[in-house]
Amino acid sequence: MRFRKPTVEPLEINLTPMIDCLLFLIIFLLLATSFNHFSRLNIILPEAEGVDVVEQQESIEVAVQEDGSYLVNGIALASSNAAELTSLLQQEAGSNRQLLFVIAADANATHQSVVQVMDVAGKLGFLNINISTVVPQGQPLPP
Secondary structure (H helix, E strand, O other): OOOOOOOOHHHHHHOOHHHHHHHHHHHHHHHOOOOOHOOOOOOOOOOOOOOOOOOOOOHHHHHHHOOOOOEEEEEOOOOOOOHHHHHHHHHHHHHOOOOOEEEEOOOOOOOHHHHHHHHHHHHHHHHHEEEEOOOOOOOOOOO
């Protein structure tokens, strides 16, 4: 009897079915995902051309200086923490939250200082919050 020597076939891993499954999973996830448009920031900073000033009798103006200190209606705060700013705003506004709330920030003031004023105003319930700007030199006011 003659025995044959067994031949060893080289092993091959077929990756095609695995790649097909991965592509199906990717397509399924892309179709099932809802994209949130608020997750991207597309910020285009416009130049302030100015608008006609409407005189309002009562308002609260918070000035943010370059060093991060605050002035509320011309009254300087001893420190620039949120608690002192909150107490002075409550004192100035009383219970009236319909007042015009104007933030006049120095161009070199930190973003954190301005956001802190916005946060305090939002927590206190002010709804009409404006940021003060200036008209660039040589630009006429619109009619």
